[in-house]
Amino acid sequence: MTIDPDAIASLALRLFAENGYERTSMEDIAREAGIGRKSLYRYFSSKADLIWGGMEPVIAASGLALEVARDVREDGGGLMAGLRAAAVAGVAVIPDLSVSRGRLRLIAEHPELASRSYASLAPQRERARRHLLALGVPDDTAGYLCAAYLAATFEAWMRWAAGTDPDPVPYLLAAVEVLRLPGA
Amino acid sequence: MTIDPDAIASLALRLFAENGYERTSMEDIAREAGIGRKSLYRYFSSKADLIWGGMEPVIAASGLALEVARDVREDGGGLMAGLRAAAVAGVAVIPDLSVSRGRLRLIAEHPELASRSYASLAPQRERARRHLLALGVPDDTAGYLCAAYLAATFEAWMRWAAGTDPDPVPYLLAAVEVLRLPGA
DNA sequence: CCACCTTATGACACGCTGTGTCATTATGAA
Protein backbone atom coordinates (compact mmCIF):
# COMPACT_ATOMS: atom_id res chain seq x y z
CA MET A 1 0.00 0.00 0.00
CA THR A 2 1.89 2.98 -1.30
CA ILE A 3 1.04 6.32 0.20
CA ASP A 4 -0.14 9.02 -2.16
CA PRO A 5 0.54 12.54 -0.84
CA ASP A 6 -2.00 14.04 -3.23
CA ALA A 7 -4.70 11.78 -1.83
CA ILE A 8 -3.78 12.85 1.69
CA ALA A 9 -3.84 16.51 0.73
CA SER A 10 -7.30 16.29 -0.79
CA LEU A 11 -8.46 14.27 2.18
CA ALA A 12 -7.20 17.06 4.43
CA LEU A 13 -8.91 19.62 2.23
CA ARG A 14 -12.15 17.76 2.72
CA LEU A 15 -11.73 17.62 6.49
CA PHE A 16 -10.95 21.34 6.56
CA ALA A 17 -14.10 22.05 4.58
CA GLU A 18 -16.20 19.87 6.86
CA ASN A 19 -14.86 20.80 10.29
CA GLY A 20 -12.93 24.02 9.79
CA TYR A 21 -9.21 24.52 9.39
CA GLU A 22 -8.19 25.14 12.98
CA ARG A 23 -10.62 22.62 14.39
CA THR A 24 -8.95 19.92 12.31
CA SER A 25 -5.74 18.73 13.88
CA MET A 26 -2.86 16.97 12.20
CA GLU A 27 -3.76 13.96 14.28
CA ASP A 28 -7.29 13.98 12.84
CA ILE A 29 -5.86 13.98 9.35
CA ALA A 30 -3.35 11.25 10.11
CA ARG A 31 -6.06 9.10 11.64
CA GLU A 32 -8.32 9.57 8.63
CA ALA A 33 -5.43 8.75 6.31
CA GLY A 34 -4.67 5.63 8.31
CA ILE A 35 -1.10 6.64 9.11
CA GLY A 36 0.75 8.02 12.13
CA ARG A 37 1.08 11.70 12.84
CA LYS A 38 4.83 11.50 12.42
CA SER A 39 4.47 9.92 8.99
CA LEU A 40 2.10 12.70 7.99
CA TYR A 41 4.79 15.20 8.88
CA ARG A 42 7.19 13.31 6.67
CA TYR A 43 5.03 14.09 3.65
CA PHE A 44 3.91 17.57 4.68
CA SER A 45 6.31 19.60 6.73
CA SER A 46 3.53 21.66 8.28
CA LYS A 47 -0.21 21.97 8.43
CA ALA A 48 -0.09 24.93 6.04
CA ASP A 49 1.89 22.80 3.62
CA LEU A 50 -1.17 20.61 3.15
CA ILE A 51 -2.72 23.61 1.43
CA TRP A 52 0.21 25.52 0.00
CA GLY A 53 1.97 22.41 -1.23
CA GLY A 54 -0.66 22.00 -3.90
CA MET A 55 0.10 25.43 -5.28
CA GLU A 56 3.75 24.66 -5.80
CA PRO A 57 3.42 23.40 -9.40
CA VAL A 58 1.68 26.65 -10.27
CA ILE A 59 4.48 28.69 -8.72
CA ALA A 60 7.11 26.55 -10.37
CA ALA A 61 5.52 26.94 -13.79
CA SER A 62 5.44 30.67 -13.32
CA GLY A 63 9.11 30.65 -12.44
CA LEU A 64 9.96 28.55 -15.49
CA ALA A 65 8.15 31.03 -17.70
CA LEU A 66 10.41 33.75 -16.37
CA GLU A 67 13.54 31.81 -17.29
CA VAL A 68 12.22 31.28 -20.79
CA ALA A 69 11.32 34.93 -21.12
CA ARG A 70 14.85 35.86 -20.17
CA ASP A 71 16.24 33.80 -23.01
CA VAL A 72 13.91 35.38 -25.49
CA ARG A 73 15.26 38.69 -24.27
CA GLU A 74 12.84 40.82 -26.15
CA ASP A 75 13.49 44.46 -25.42
CA GLY A 76 11.23 47.47 -25.48
CA GLY A 77 7.99 46.57 -23.73
CA GLY A 78 9.56 43.18 -23.04
CA LEU A 79 9.80 43.76 -19.33
CA MET A 80 6.07 43.85 -18.97
CA ALA A 81 5.63 41.02 -21.44
CA GLY A 82 7.86 38.74 -19.41
CA LEU A 83 6.08 39.42 -16.14
CA ARG A 84 2.69 39.08 -17.76
CA ALA A 85 3.64 35.75 -19.30
CA ALA A 86 4.99 34.48 -16.00
CA ALA A 87 1.91 35.55 -14.08
CA VAL A 88 -0.35 33.71 -16.48
CA ALA A 89 1.88 30.65 -16.98
CA GLY A 90 0.79 29.02 -13.75
CA VAL A 91 -2.80 28.75 -14.89
CA ALA A 92 -1.96 26.23 -17.58
CA VAL A 93 -0.61 23.61 -15.20
CA ILE A 94 -3.63 23.51 -12.91
CA PRO A 95 -5.34 20.15 -13.40
CA ASP A 96 -8.60 21.12 -11.74
CA LEU A 97 -9.45 24.78 -11.31
CA SER A 98 -12.14 24.13 -8.75
CA VAL A 99 -9.72 22.31 -6.46
CA SER A 100 -7.27 25.19 -6.64
CA ARG A 101 -10.11 27.58 -5.97
CA GLY A 102 -10.88 25.60 -2.83
CA ARG A 103 -7.29 25.85 -1.68
CA LEU A 104 -7.09 29.56 -2.39
CA ARG A 105 -10.36 30.26 -0.66
CA LEU A 106 -9.09 28.51 2.40
CA ILE A 107 -5.96 30.63 2.20
CA ALA A 108 -7.98 33.80 1.76
CA GLU A 109 -10.17 33.05 4.75
CA HIS A 110 -7.34 32.30 7.13
CA PRO A 111 -4.85 35.12 7.77
CA GLU A 112 -2.43 32.56 9.08
CA LEU A 113 -2.41 30.86 5.68
CA ALA A 114 -2.48 34.08 3.67
CA SER A 115 0.51 35.37 5.59
CA ARG A 116 2.41 32.38 4.41
CA SER A 117 2.24 33.77 0.89
CA TYR A 118 5.24 35.91 1.73
CA ALA A 119 7.37 32.87 2.47
CA SER A 120 5.82 30.58 -0.13
CA LEU A 121 6.37 33.09 -2.92
CA ALA A 122 9.86 34.07 -1.80
CA PRO A 123 11.62 31.80 -4.32
CA GLN A 124 9.47 33.21 -7.07
CA ARG A 125 10.20 36.73 -5.91
CA GLU A 126 13.90 35.98 -6.07
CA ARG A 127 13.59 34.55 -9.58
CA ALA A 128 11.71 37.60 -10.74
CA ARG A 129 14.36 39.81 -9.19
CA ARG A 130 17.17 38.06 -11.04
CA HIS A 131 15.11 38.27 -14.19
CA LEU A 132 14.78 42.03 -13.91
CA LEU A 133 18.41 42.48 -12.91
CA ALA A 134 19.47 40.56 -16.00
CA LEU A 135 17.42 42.95 -18.08
CA GLY A 136 19.20 45.95 -16.64
CA VAL A 137 16.74 47.10 -13.99
CA PRO A 138 18.53 48.74 -11.05
CA ASP A 139 18.79 46.64 -7.92
CA ASP A 140 16.50 48.62 -5.64
CA THR A 141 13.85 49.14 -8.30
CA ALA A 142 13.92 45.43 -9.07
CA GLY A 143 13.39 44.64 -5.39
CA TYR A 144 10.41 46.94 -5.08
CA LEU A 145 8.95 45.80 -8.35
CA CYS A 146 9.15 42.14 -7.45
CA ALA A 147 7.60 42.68 -4.06
CA ALA A 148 4.79 44.63 -5.71
CA TYR A 149 4.47 42.13 -8.56
CA LEU A 150 4.01 39.12 -6.31
CA ALA A 151 1.71 40.88 -3.92
CA ALA A 152 -0.50 42.10 -6.76
CA THR A 153 -0.69 38.72 -8.48
CA PHE A 154 -1.39 37.00 -5.18
CA GLU A 155 -4.21 39.45 -4.62
CA ALA A 156 -5.45 38.57 -8.10
CA TRP A 157 -5.59 34.89 -7.18
CA MET A 158 -7.43 35.76 -3.97
CA ARG A 159 -10.01 37.78 -5.87
CA TRP A 160 -10.49 35.15 -8.50
CA ALA A 161 -10.93 32.50 -5.80
CA ALA A 162 -13.52 34.60 -3.99
CA GLY A 163 -15.73 34.80 -7.07
CA THR A 164 -17.05 32.30 -9.57
CA ASP A 165 -15.38 33.34 -12.82
CA PRO A 166 -13.83 30.32 -14.46
CA ASP A 167 -10.76 32.07 -15.84
CA PRO A 168 -8.17 33.65 -13.54
CA VAL A 169 -6.16 35.13 -16.42
CA PRO A 170 -7.96 38.50 -16.64
CA TYR A 171 -7.42 38.98 -12.89
CA LEU A 172 -3.72 38.31 -13.21
CA LEU A 173 -3.30 40.60 -16.19
CA ALA A 174 -5.11 43.41 -14.41
CA ALA A 175 -2.84 42.92 -11.41
CA VAL A 176 0.34 43.23 -13.44
CA GLU A 177 -1.09 46.40 -14.93
CA VAL A 178 -0.63 48.36 -11.70
CA LEU A 179 3.13 48.11 -12.04
CA ARG A 180 5.20 50.82 -13.64
CA LEU A 181 8.29 49.43 -15.24
CA PRO A 182 11.25 51.59 -16.07
CA GLY A 183 11.36 52.56 -19.71
CA ALA A 184 7.96 51.21 -20.56
CA MET B 1 5.33 48.77 40.62
CA THR B 2 3.57 49.57 37.37
CA ILE B 3 4.45 47.46 34.39
CA ASP B 4 5.74 49.25 31.31
CA PRO B 5 5.07 47.31 28.10
CA ASP B 6 7.69 49.32 26.24
CA ALA B 7 10.31 48.30 28.76
CA ILE B 8 9.34 44.67 28.35
CA ALA B 9 9.49 44.94 24.57
CA SER B 10 12.97 46.39 24.60
CA LEU B 11 14.03 43.82 27.16
CA ALA B 12 12.75 41.13 24.80
CA LEU B 13 14.57 42.78 21.92
CA ARG B 14 17.78 42.57 23.91
CA LEU B 15 17.25 38.89 24.72
CA PHE B 16 16.51 38.14 21.07
CA ALA B 17 19.75 39.88 20.07
CA GLU B 18 21.74 37.99 22.69
CA ASN B 19 20.32 34.50 22.38
CA GLY B 20 18.48 34.43 19.08
CA TYR B 21 14.79 34.80 18.41
CA GLU B 22 13.66 31.19 18.44
CA ARG B 23 16.02 30.20 21.21
CA THR B 24 14.36 32.78 23.46
CA SER B 25 11.07 31.52 24.85
CA MET B 26 8.22 33.57 26.20
CA GLU B 27 9.02 32.08 29.59
CA ASP B 28 12.58 33.42 29.39
CA ILE B 29 11.24 36.88 28.69
CA ALA B 30 8.66 36.69 31.45
CA ARG B 31 11.28 35.54 33.92
CA GLU B 32 13.64 38.35 32.94
CA ALA B 33 10.79 40.85 33.26
CA GLY B 34 9.91 39.47 36.67
CA ILE B 35 6.35 38.57 35.74
CA GLY B 36 4.46 35.40 34.90
CA ARG B 37 4.20 34.03 31.41
CA LYS B 38 0.43 34.55 31.45
CA SER B 39 0.86 38.20 32.36
CA LEU B 40 3.30 38.63 29.51
CA TYR B 41 0.63 37.34 27.15
CA ARG B 42 -1.74 39.92 28.54
CA TYR B 43 0.49 42.71 27.27
CA PHE B 44 1.65 41.03 24.07
CA SER B 45 -0.76 38.69 22.41
CA SER B 46 2.01 36.73 20.71
CA LYS B 47 5.75 36.44 20.54
CA ALA B 48 5.76 38.25 17.21
CA ASP B 49 3.79 41.06 18.80
CA LEU B 50 6.82 41.87 20.94
CA ILE B 51 8.46 42.96 17.71
CA TRP B 52 5.60 44.08 15.49
CA GLY B 53 3.81 45.91 18.28
CA GLY B 54 6.51 48.54 18.27
CA MET B 55 5.83 49.27 14.61
CA GLU B 56 2.17 50.00 15.20
CA PRO B 57 2.56 53.75 15.80
CA VAL B 58 4.37 53.97 12.48
CA ILE B 59 1.59 52.14 10.70
CA ALA B 60 -1.06 54.21 12.45
CA ALA B 61 0.61 57.48 11.47
CA SER B 62 0.77 56.31 7.90
CA GLY B 63 -2.93 55.54 8.00
CA LEU B 64 -3.75 58.91 9.46
CA ALA B 65 -1.84 60.60 6.67
CA LEU B 66 -4.09 58.83 4.20
CA GLU B 67 -7.24 60.16 5.86
CA VAL B 68 -5.85 63.66 5.77
CA ALA B 69 -4.85 63.28 2.15
CA ARG B 70 -8.40 62.27 1.33
CA ASP B 71 -9.76 65.47 2.80
CA VAL B 72 -7.31 67.55 0.86
CA ARG B 73 -8.63 65.79 -2.21
CA GLU B 74 -6.11 67.21 -4.59
CA ASP B 75 -6.76 65.83 -8.05
CA GLY B 76 -4.46 65.30 -11.00
CA GLY B 77 -1.29 63.63 -9.76
CA GLY B 78 -2.88 63.63 -6.32
CA LEU B 79 -3.21 59.89 -6.18
CA MET B 80 0.49 59.43 -6.12
CA ALA B 81 0.97 62.37 -3.79
CA GLY B 82 -1.35 60.85 -1.20
CA LEU B 83 0.36 57.47 -1.25
CA ARG B 84 3.77 59.08 -1.15
CA ALA B 85 2.81 61.21 1.83
CA ALA B 86 1.35 58.23 3.67
CA ALA B 87 4.40 56.08 3.03
CA VAL B 88 6.67 58.74 4.46
CA ALA B 89 4.42 59.84 7.30
CA GLY B 90 5.38 56.95 9.53
CA VAL B 91 9.00 58.04 9.68
CA ALA B 92 8.18 61.18 11.65
CA VAL B 93 6.71 59.33 14.62
CA ILE B 94 9.69 57.06 15.19
CA PRO B 95 11.34 58.11 18.44
CA ASP B 96 14.60 56.26 17.87
CA LEU B 97 15.49 55.15 14.37
CA SER B 98 18.12 52.68 15.55
CA VAL B 99 15.61 50.82 17.68
CA SER B 100 13.21 50.52 14.77
CA ARG B 101 16.08 49.36 12.62
CA GLY B 102 16.75 46.64 15.15
CA ARG B 103 13.14 45.52 15.04
CA LEU B 104 13.03 45.53 11.27
CA ARG B 105 16.29 43.63 10.96
CA LEU B 106 14.90 40.97 13.23
CA ILE B 107 11.81 40.86 11.03
CA ALA B 108 13.91 40.67 7.87
CA GLU B 109 16.01 37.82 9.22
CA HIS B 110 13.11 35.67 10.33
CA PRO B 111 10.67 34.56 7.62
CA GLU B 112 8.17 33.79 10.32
CA LEU B 113 8.21 37.45 11.36
CA ALA B 114 8.38 38.82 7.83
CA SER B 115 5.37 36.76 6.85
CA ARG B 116 3.43 38.50 9.54
CA SER B 117 3.72 41.70 7.52
CA TYR B 118 0.75 40.54 5.51
CA ALA B 119 -1.46 40.43 8.59
CA SER B 120 0.08 43.37 10.39
CA LEU B 121 -0.35 45.65 7.39
CA ALA B 122 -3.84 44.44 6.56
CA PRO B 123 -5.60 47.36 8.28
CA GLN B 124 -3.35 49.79 6.46
CA ARG B 125 -4.04 48.00 3.19
CA GLU B 126 -7.74 48.36 3.81
CA ARG B 127 -7.42 52.07 4.59
CA ALA B 128 -5.44 52.62 1.42
CA ARG B 129 -8.08 50.73 -0.52
CA ARG B 130 -10.87 52.90 0.78
CA HIS B 131 -8.77 55.94 0.04
CA LEU B 132 -8.35 54.96 -3.58
CA LEU B 133 -12.00 53.97 -3.92
CA ALA B 134 -13.03 57.38 -2.62
CA LEU B 135 -10.88 58.95 -5.30
CA GLY B 136 -12.64 57.01 -8.02
CA VAL B 137 -10.21 54.17 -8.61
CA PRO B 138 -12.03 51.00 -9.74
CA ASP B 139 -12.41 48.31 -7.11
CA ASP B 140 -10.12 45.68 -8.58
CA THR B 141 -7.41 48.14 -9.53
CA ALA B 142 -7.53 49.57 -6.02
CA GLY B 143 -7.10 46.10 -4.56
CA TYR B 144 -4.08 45.28 -6.70
CA LEU B 145 -2.60 48.70 -6.18
CA CYS B 146 -2.86 48.52 -2.41
CA ALA B 147 -1.37 45.06 -2.27
CA ALA B 148 1.51 46.26 -4.42
CA TYR B 149 1.84 49.51 -2.48
CA LEU B 150 2.20 47.86 0.90
CA ALA B 151 4.49 45.13 -0.34
CA ALA B 152 6.78 47.66 -2.00
CA THR B 153 6.95 49.97 1.01
CA PHE B 154 7.53 47.02 3.32
CA GLU B 155 10.38 45.97 1.07
CA ALA B 156 11.69 49.53 1.34
CA TRP B 157 11.75 49.30 5.13
CA MET B 158 13.52 45.96 4.90
CA ARG B 159 16.17 47.39 2.60
CA TRP B 160 16.66 50.46 4.73
CA ALA B 161 17.01 48.28 7.84
CA ALA B 162 19.58 46.07 6.17
CA GLY B 163 21.87 49.02 5.45
CA THR B 164 23.21 51.91 7.47
CA ASP B 165 21.62 54.93 5.81
CA PRO B 166 20.05 57.15 8.46
CA ASP B 167 17.06 58.24 6.41
CA PRO B 168 14.43 55.73 5.23
CA VAL B 169 12.52 58.32 3.20
CA PRO B 170 14.38 57.87 -0.11
CA TYR B 171 13.77 54.12 0.08
CA LEU B 172 10.07 54.64 0.62
CA LEU B 173 9.75 57.15 -2.20
CA ALA B 174 11.59 54.85 -4.58
CA ALA B 175 9.25 52.03 -3.62
CA VAL B 176 6.11 54.03 -4.37
CA GLU B 177 7.62 54.87 -7.71
CA VAL B 178 7.13 51.34 -9.05
CA LEU B 179 3.37 51.80 -8.97
CA ARG B 180 1.39 52.91 -11.96
CA LEU B 181 -1.69 54.80 -10.95
CA PRO B 182 -4.59 55.29 -13.32
CA GLY B 183 -4.58 58.71 -14.92
CA ALA B 184 -1.18 59.71 -13.67
C1' DC C 1 14.36 -19.86 0.21
C1' DC C 2 16.91 -17.37 3.41
C1' DA C 3 19.87 -14.04 5.47
C1' DC C 4 20.96 -9.26 4.98
C1' DC C 5 20.81 -4.46 4.46
C1' DT C 6 18.39 -0.31 3.80
C1' DT C 7 14.65 2.51 4.33
C1' DA C 8 10.02 3.69 5.88
C1' DT C 9 7.15 3.72 9.80
C1' DG C 10 5.01 5.06 14.05
C1' DA C 11 5.17 4.93 19.20
C1' DC C 12 6.91 7.85 22.66
C1' DA C 13 8.60 11.87 24.75
C1' DC C 14 9.82 16.70 24.51
C1' DG C 15 9.72 21.92 24.32
C1' DC C 16 7.16 25.54 22.90
C1' DT C 17 3.02 28.62 21.81
C1' DG C 18 -1.27 30.26 22.90
C1' DT C 19 -5.65 29.72 25.68
C1' DG C 20 -8.55 28.58 29.06
C1' DT C 21 -9.84 28.45 34.49
C1' DC C 22 -9.59 30.11 38.98
C1' DA C 23 -7.92 31.36 43.51
C1' DT C 24 -5.16 35.07 45.28
C1' DT C 25 -3.56 39.61 45.58
C1' DA C 26 -3.13 44.46 44.90
C1' DT C 27 -5.76 48.79 44.17
C1' DG C 28 -8.88 52.26 44.62
C1' DA C 29 -13.47 54.05 46.10
C1' DA C 30 -16.96 54.55 49.78
Next chain:
DNA sequence: TTCATAATGACACAGCGTGTCATAAGGTGG
Protein backbone atom coordinates in the same frame (compact mmCIF):
# COMPACT_ATOMS: atom_id res chain seq x y z
C1' DT D 1 -11.73 50.00 57.44
C1' DT D 2 -14.57 47.68 54.12
C1' DC D 3 -15.89 46.39 49.93
C1' DA D 4 -15.94 46.00 44.93
C1' DT D 5 -13.05 45.71 40.92
C1' DA D 6 -9.37 44.50 38.28
C1' DA D 7 -4.79 42.55 37.72
C1' DT D 8 -1.92 38.64 38.56
C1' DG D 9 0.11 34.14 38.16
C1' DA D 10 -0.28 29.14 39.19
C1' DC D 11 -2.08 25.27 36.84
C1' DA D 12 -3.82 22.59 33.21
C1' DC D 13 -4.70 21.85 28.40
C1' DA D 14 -4.67 21.24 23.17
C1' DG D 15 -1.96 21.59 19.40
C1' DC D 16 2.34 22.12 16.43
C1' DG D 17 6.67 20.63 15.12
C1' DT D 18 10.97 17.84 16.36
C1' DG D 19 13.99 14.30 18.12
C1' DT D 20 14.93 9.38 19.23
C1' DC D 21 14.58 4.67 18.50
C1' DA D 22 12.79 0.04 18.09
C1' DT D 23 10.20 -2.35 14.68
C1' DA D 24 8.48 -3.63 10.15
C1' DA D 25 8.65 -3.73 5.21
C1' DG D 26 10.80 -4.47 1.00
C1' DG D 27 14.33 -5.29 -2.08
C1' DT D 28 19.18 -7.63 -2.96
C1' DG D 29 22.66 -11.16 -3.04
C1' DG D 30 23.74 -15.67 -1.64
